[in-house]
Every structure is written in C-alpha cells, then in structure tokens.
Amino acid sequence: MNAQTLKQMDLDYVLHTYARNYTHFVKGNGATLYDDKGKNYIDFGSGIAVCSVGHGNERLAEAIYKQAKHLIHTSNLYLIEPQAKLAKKLVELSGYDMRVFFANSGAEANEGALKIARKFGEENGELKRYQIITLDSSFHGRTISTLKATAQSKMHQYFGPFPDGFVYAKDLSDIPNKISDVTCAVLLELVQGEGGITPFDKQEVQNLAKFLKEKNILLMIDEVQTGIYRSGELFASQVYGITPDVITTAKGLAGGVPIGAVMTSLKNIFSPSDHGSTFGGNFLSTSAALEVLEILSALKQSGELERTITYFTQKLQNLQKAYHEIFIQEVGLGLMRGLRVKDAETLSAFLESSFKNGVLVLKSGKNTARFLPSLTITKEEIDLGFERLESCLKAL
Structure with a gap:
C-alpha cells in the first residue's frame, strides 16, 4: 500500500487526536529507524522514552515470541x-x-x-x-x-x-x-x-x-x-x-x-x-x-549505562556551547535531557530541520528540545545523530 493511500486511510478512520507526521516507518535497529523510502533516522526520542532497549531488539523479540507461543x-x-x-x-x-x-x-x-x-x-x-x-x-x-x-x-x-x-x-x-x-x-x-x-x-x-x-x-x-x-x-x-x-x-x-x-x-x-x-x-x-x-x-x-549517559551529555553540552545563540542552557538527568531554546519559533525550526536531516528530537514545554534516546544507544549512533544536528544548525 502506498504512503498516500495509507495516510488517507488514517485520516478517514482514526480519530484526529495527534498532529501526526505522516512519515511511514517500517523497521528499526537499535536507535535507528527506517522509512518506506529507505531513509534512516537516528531516534533521539525512543517512542517518547518507551523503546528503552532500542528497536528490533532480538532478546526482547525472542522473549515475546517464546511467551506468545504458550x-x-x-x-x-x-x-x-x-x-x-x-x-x-x-x-x-x-x-x-x-x-x-x-x-x-x-x-x-x-x-x-x-x-x-x-x-x-x-x-x-x-x-x-x-x-x-x-x-x-x-x-x-x-x-x-x-x-x-x-x-x-x-x-x-x-x-x-x-x-x-x-x-x-x-x-x-x-x-x-x-x-x-x-x-x-x-x-x-x-x-x-x-x-x-x-x-x-x-x-x-x-x-x-x-x-x-x-x-x-x-x-x-x-x-x-x-x-x-x-x-x-x-x-x-x-x-x-x-x-x-x-x-x-x-x-x-x-x-x-x-x-x-x-x-x-x-x-x-x-x-x-x-x-x-x-x-x-x-x-x-x-x-x-x-x-x-x-x-x-x-x-x-557493567558501567556501560553510565558511560553512555556521560558521552551523550557531553555531546549536548558541546552543542549548547557551540550554538549558544540558539541554545540557552543544557538541562536534565541521566538520558532524560533537554536543550533550552531561545524562543518557541526557533525551537519549531530546529525540530523540523532535525527531522529533515534524519534525527528525531521531541519538544517539552514551550521552548525545550527533549532528548530521550534508548538506553542501549551506541556511541556510533550518538556520533551520527550529532553530526546531523550540526548540519541542520549550520543551516539555521
């Protein structure tokens, strides 16, 4: 089914409780999502803090399958x-x-x-x-x-x-x-x-x-x-x-x-x-x-979670310092973090640009970009996500 037909089906039959983005994701691996056109996205939202062990986690899938069989x-x-x-x-x-x-x-x-x-x-x-x-x-x-x-x-x-x-x-x-x-x-x-x-x-x-x-x-x-x-x-x-x-x-x-x-x-x-x-x-x-x-x-x-938190936080802090005219402050705890943006209009532009560049970032409150990556996110996925954020910020 093509994306336009699927979108129309959603509009016709599903209650309009979400300002939905009609990108059609079809699979995921770790902190990476793929749409029906083959484009990949680094997911810094993890389904609003839900996909804690990432997408397509084999251990979780096997546990679900084994239980569902019985x-x-x-x-x-x-x-x-x-x-x-x-x-x-x-x-x-x-x-x-x-x-x-x-x-x-x-x-x-x-x-x-x-x-x-x-x-x-x-x-x-x-x-x-x-x-x-x-x-x-x-x-x-x-x-x-x-x-x-x-x-x-x-x-x-x-x-x-x-x-x-x-x-x-x-x-x-x-x-x-x-x-x-x-x-x-x-x-x-x-x-x-x-x-x-x-x-x-x-x-x-x-x-x-x-x-x-x-x-x-x-x-x-x-x-x-x-x-x-x-x-x-x-x-x-x-x-x-x-x-x-x-x-x-x-x-x-x-x-x-x-x-x-x-x-x-x-x-x-x-x-x-x-x-x-x-x-x-x-x-x-x-x-x-x-x-x-x-x-x-x-x-x-193992200490891996703490290392991931430290690495991700440092990346956010570096981004805030490099673009202090956009980001007022870096805030948060663990892997629940935010960048305070100077105004709501700039935040909207940042979120839209991030998505176009293949990074999913969420909104919190009036002027905060919210980051909730999976807890199993790899260093490589973090690096790629921040490279893409740098690209869209330069354009902003």
Missing part, C-alpha cells in the same frame, strides 16, 4: 508466573520494601496511586482526607482524574466537571502552603517530562520528603518517564536518596509492550475488589518487562 493472557483471577517474578525483580532492584500492582499505562498507574492516596486518607486521621497536591506544569495522564491532577489549565478545557480534591502548588517550596487538614498526598515528578526537563534540587526534595513524613502525608513519585534506568538508576527516587510511599512507572518497562506499575510501601492498602485490571500484568507484558530489566540491569552493572 500463553498471552489468562486474567488476574489466576496465578501469573512472570508477573510475580517481575514484581519481585522491581522490588529487589529498587531496594524499596513494597508491593506492586500492574496496569497498562502510566495514566492507569497514576490512577492506582490516586486511589491508594484516597483510601489512606480515609483510614488515617480523624477527618476524611482526600486532597492531593500536584505541581504547576506537571503531567500525570489523560484519564479524567489524572488530567485534573495535571496542573495545566489548557488541558482541562472541554472535559469537566472533574473530580474534586486536587490542589496546585507553584513549586516545591509552595507545597507546605497548600497543605490543609484534608491533604492526604503529594504527587510529583522529580524531572517534569512535559514541563521543560528541569530536575528539582536534591536537598529540597529530601527536605520535602522528611516534612511530609512528619505530617503523615504520602509522597507519591510519578516515574512514568524517569523510571527504568532513564535517570541512571532504576528510579530517579534512588538518585535523590528518598523513599517514597508510592512510585508509578510505565514507559520504558517493557520496551514498547504496554504496561504500567504502581509500587507502594502500604502493602495492605488494597483488599480484593478495591482495584483491578483486565489486561494489566498479563503473561505477555510481564515477560517482556522481565527481559528488559535483565538487559538494562546488566547494562547498569
């Missing part, structure tokens, strides 16, 4: 061996004393976190506590409640009325000002994926964690994007030296197979029927996730 799904009414093994592995690799619930996405994981907070708030304290504090420029999902938890008013148009009980703080220092007698939890990203890729100050986060513990208010960390070694550790919470009450994760966990997870130290917060998922944690997704964690934990242990 069982894909039976439902959570029965024991699921890879689910139990994955929960154990997440707990052991994180070092957090928690239990895990599996869903299908980051939004669903955050829904689970919100329900944990609400039940905790009802059971702990003289008053029924239900308020959850989130931060300006946050992003927590697109369900009705996670959309309301997302403190961006532009995303709330058309979809109200929303559930009550969400309060927005300007920044970490403003959180204590927003606490009331009915506050049960704080939900935040340690690096805001849609808010400009700026990591919060480590000491400030640690002070907040201590303060909330004293107030018996849950600290819930949204690691949908920062999790699964993107920060250099399994979770960014480990980088920050904190022990959250709840962690949510999703994107990179199964390398592209849909999955989400909510982990909590409140091991007995839910009883049967309090929460559930038809597809969450099935044989296919958890087998894929187990293989991804095997690959990435070995990469971490």
Whole structure:
C-alpha cells in the first residue's frame, strides 16, 4: 500500500487526536529507524522514552515470541508466573520494601496511586482526607482524574466537571502552603517530562520528603518517564536518596509492550475488589518487562549505562556551547535531557530541520528540545545523530 493511500486511510478512520507526521516507518535497529523510502533516522526520542532497549531488539523479540507461543493472557483471577517474578525483580532492584500492582499505562498507574492516596486518607486521621497536591506544569495522564491532577489549565478545557480534591502548588517550596487538614498526598515528578526537563534540587526534595513524613502525608513519585534506568538508576527516587510511599512507572518497562506499575510501601492498602485490571500484568507484558530489566540491569552493572549517559551529555553540552545563540542552557538527568531554546519559533525550526536531516528530537514545554534516546544507544549512533544536528544548525 502506498504512503498516500495509507495516510488517507488514517485520516478517514482514526480519530484526529495527534498532529501526526505522516512519515511511514517500517523497521528499526537499535536507535535507528527506517522509512518506506529507505531513509534512516537516528531516534533521539525512543517512542517518547518507551523503546528503552532500542528497536528490533532480538532478546526482547525472542522473549515475546517464546511467551506468545504458550500463553498471552489468562486474567488476574489466576496465578501469573512472570508477573510475580517481575514484581519481585522491581522490588529487589529498587531496594524499596513494597508491593506492586500492574496496569497498562502510566495514566492507569497514576490512577492506582490516586486511589491508594484516597483510601489512606480515609483510614488515617480523624477527618476524611482526600486532597492531593500536584505541581504547576506537571503531567500525570489523560484519564479524567489524572488530567485534573495535571496542573495545566489548557488541558482541562472541554472535559469537566472533574473530580474534586486536587490542589496546585507553584513549586516545591509552595507545597507546605497548600497543605490543609484534608491533604492526604503529594504527587510529583522529580524531572517534569512535559514541563521543560528541569530536575528539582536534591536537598529540597529530601527536605520535602522528611516534612511530609512528619505530617503523615504520602509522597507519591510519578516515574512514568524517569523510571527504568532513564535517570541512571532504576528510579530517579534512588538518585535523590528518598523513599517514597508510592512510585508509578510505565514507559520504558517493557520496551514498547504496554504496561504500567504502581509500587507502594502500604502493602495492605488494597483488599480484593478495591482495584483491578483486565489486561494489566498479563503473561505477555510481564515477560517482556522481565527481559528488559535483565538487559538494562546488566547494562547498569557493567558501567556501560553510565558511560553512555556521560558521552551523550557531553555531546549536548558541546552543542549548547557551540550554538549558544540558539541554545540557552543544557538541562536534565541521566538520558532524560533537554536543550533550552531561545524562543518557541526557533525551537519549531530546529525540530523540523532535525527531522529533515534524519534525527528525531521531541519538544517539552514551550521552548525545550527533549532528548530521550534508548538506553542501549551506541556511541556510533550518538556520533551520527550529532553530526546531523550540526548540519541542520549550520543551516539555521
């Protein structure tokens, strides 16, 4: 089927929820994608931090194939061996004393976190506590409640009325000002994926964690994007030296197979029927996730992940210095990085030019170019990607 026919089919039959680029990718290898015309692209976005072990990963493909031959799904009414093994592995690799619930996405994981907070708030304290504090420029999902938890008013148009009980703080220092007698939890990203890729100050986060513990208010960390070694550790919470009450994760966990997870130290917060998922944690997704964690934990242990982070970061910093009239600042954590561009118009031109030159770069906030390469990206792929970025910047 030719590209024009396929594009028209998409326009005719798929809801228009994306400002879609109609490039037709047909295969991938590592951090390289190929379109139907044979052109290759260095992927510095990895499906928005999803393809953590790259495209066409043979080990992941084999794990999926082996599992699919036997069982894909039976439902959570029965024991699921890879689910139990994955929960154990997440707990052991994180070092957090928690239990895990599996869903299908980051939004669903955050829904689970919100329900944990609400039940905790009802059971702990003289008053029924239900308020959850989130931060300006946050992003927590697109369900009705996670959309309301997302403190961006532009995303709330058309979809109200929303559930009550969400309060927005300007920044970490403003959180204590927003606490009331009915506050049960704080939900935040340690690096805001849609808010400009700026990591919060480590000491400030640690002070907040201590303060909330004293107030018996849950600290819930949204690691949908920062999790699964993107920060250099399994979770960014480990980088920050904190022990959250709840962690949510999703994107990179199964390398592209849909999955989400909510982990909590409140091991007995839910009883049967309090929460559930038809597809969450099935044989296919958890087998894929187990293989991804095997690959990435070995990469971490060998020191290769840290070397990749250092090399990629240095390349970005060199680019920022060489083109300081375009890029104001280099920001980020691990392989979740950004270049702050002088204005939105220049950012659009940079992203368009990068794509034409065969490099996929994403946008974050109003003026940040976002880089989320696969964690297995090679030095050669990094070099080629930055060579192409240099070419388009010279033209800009």
